[in-house]
Amino acid sequence: MAIVQLDNICKRYGGSGPVAVDNVDITIGDGEFMVLLGPSGCGKSTTLRMIAGLEDISSGTLSIDGRVVNNVPAKDRDIAMVFQSYALYPHMTVAENLAFGLKRRRVPAAEITRRVADAAQILGLSPLLERKPHALSGGQRQRVALGRAMVREPIVFLFDEPLSNLDAALRVNTRNELIRQHHRLASTMIYVTHDQVEAMTMGTRICVMNGGKVAQIGAPLDVYWHPADTFVARFLGAPPMNLFTLPVATDGERIGGETVSGPLSRWSEAARAPHMGREAIFGVRAEDLHLDAAAAGAGGGSIRGRVFAVEPLGAETLLAVETEGGVECTARLPRDVTARPGELVELHFPASAGYLFDKATGKAIPAQISAVDAVPRHAIGTAQ
Numbered sequence: 086m087a088i089v090q091l092d093n094i095c096k097r098y099g100g101s102g103p104v105a106v107d108n109v110d111i112t113i114g115d116g117e118f119m120v121l122l123g124p125s126g127c128g129k130s131t132t133l134r135m136i137a138g139l140e141d142i143s144s145g146t147l148s149i150d151g152r153v154v155n156n157v158p159a160k161d162r163d164i165a166m167v168f169q170s171y172a173l174y175p176h177m178t179v180a181e182n183l184a185f186g187l188k189r190r191r192v193p194a195a196e197i198t199r200r201v202a203d204a205a206q207i208l209g210l211s212p213l214l215e216r217k218p219h220a221l222s223g224g225q226r227q228r229v230a231l232g233r234a235m236v237r238e239p240i241v242f243l244f245d246e247p248l249s250n251l252d253a254a255l256r257v258n259t260r261n262e263l264i265r266q267h268h269r270l271a272s273t274m275i276y277v278t279h280d281q282v283e284a285m286t287m288g289t290r291i292c293v294m295n296g297g298k299v300a301q302i303g304a305p306l307d308v309y310w311h312p313a314d315t316f317v318a319r320f321l322g323a324p325p326m327n328l329f330t331l332p333v334a335t336d337g338e339r340i341g342g343e344t345v346s347g348p349l350s351r352w353s354e355a356a357r358a359p360h361m362g363r364e365a366i367f368g369v370r371a372e373d374l375h376l377d378a379a380a381a382g383a384g385g386g387s388i389r390g391r392v393f394a395v396e397p398l399g400a401e402t403l404l405a406v407e408t409e410g411g412v413e414c415t416a417r418l419p420r421d422v423t424a425r426p427g428e429l430v431e432l433h434f435p436a437s438a439g440y441l442f443d444k445a446t447g448k449a450i451p452a453q454i455s456a457v458d459a460v461p462r463h464a465i466g467t468a469q
């Protein structure tokens with residue numbers, strides 16, 4: 086059982102420096118896998134290090150299972166942390182590295198042997214137990230670092246970009262391994278990354294951070310379908326959501342004009358009213374754009390522009406287009422696209438695909454019928 090609660094947590098380095106973490110409020114449920122996601126410098130590691138007890142909390146309350154732990158030393162918090170740069174003891178074997186923390190905590194020898202053997206087996210380290218770190222690959226070393234946290238059987242695991250030193254294939258394997266371990270251990274895990282694929286696939290919930298603040302917390306697909314603002318809309322999704330600042334028609338039926346135009350039929354009269362005859366930000370995801378008007382269905386919108394880059398990725402092709410107004414946007418298209426740089430194209434999107442944001446605040450203007458509900462069921466796909 087471990088509920089980790091952050092109440093109005095702030096961090097100023099050096100006491101009076103700029104705010105690195107700004108009024109963060111998050112409650113991480115027992116057994117939850119919470120991902121802290123955000124760009125470099127947004128305060129992810131600082132937040133994690135305050136939870137671990139490696140960094141003082143400037144203000145606010147941190148509690149674990151209802152007990153305030155602001156002043157509890159790191160070693161007494163029953164938390165294990167795995168870092169991006171994992172320091173293994175070079176003169177010790179894998180087995181000794183795994184056992185070290187337990188010996189220091191005076192865990193009985195038989196128990197140490199059992200835990201080390203279990204962790205080694207789960208992480209595929211059994212054949213390597215007698216090797217020294219210099220004779221291991223980067224991925225194997227990373228697994229030893231994970232194993233060291235696992236053998237402690239802590240109530241909370243903290244991970245700070247633990248996979249970023251691994252090559253692409255090993256990253257995927259280790260990611261899946263971590264997901265499996267989370268199911269098996271059912272421990273509370275808090276995982277920092279700036280990799281949105283990791284966030285989407287691993288998190289029970291993700292907390293998107295921006296400039297030390299929480300931008301949005303929610304289940305991965307909820308955040309993807311309902312981004313709270315333009316920052317989240319651009320951060321979650323690859324390529325990022327295409328955004329256009331456009332005039333809303335005076336009757337509120339449509340947004341945009343000649344080159345970019347979209348219907349606002351999913352928004353209520355009340356939601357549209359404050360923006361009629363004024364500018365708002367309109368968003369469309371790259372995967373909702375089609376060269377074929379029929380694929381977008383009736384009543385949708387379109388973007389006209391000139392292709393300036395074609396990126397064939399094998400399974401799909403990204404088309405980078407610049408509109409007449411000089412706004413760049415990206416379409417994620419089937420692999421057989423034949424468009425060439427310099428060509429004029431018209432991209433079409435369904436009526437269900439648009440997002441609307443307030444121009445002044447960047448906050449999402451929620452639609453009456455959300456994008457996810459507007460998409461036909463079979464298009465979302467439910468596991469059979």
Ligand SMILES: Nc1ncnc2c1ncn2[C@@H]1O[C@H](COP(=O)(O)OP(=O)(O)OP(=O)(O)O)[C@@H](O)[C@H]1O
Nearest residue numbers: 098102105123124125126127128129130131132279
């Ligand atoms: N020891 C420190 N002293 C002063 N400022 C610091 C210190 N550590 C971090 N910062 C500042 O605090 C802010 C948040 O840093 P933090 O390391 O938490 O970011 P992050 O989200 O983990 O970024 P990254 O993805 O690059 O690891 C940054 O502006 C950073 O420069």
Ligand SMILES: [Mg+2]
Nearest residue numbers: 129130131245
């Ligand atoms: Mg960091």
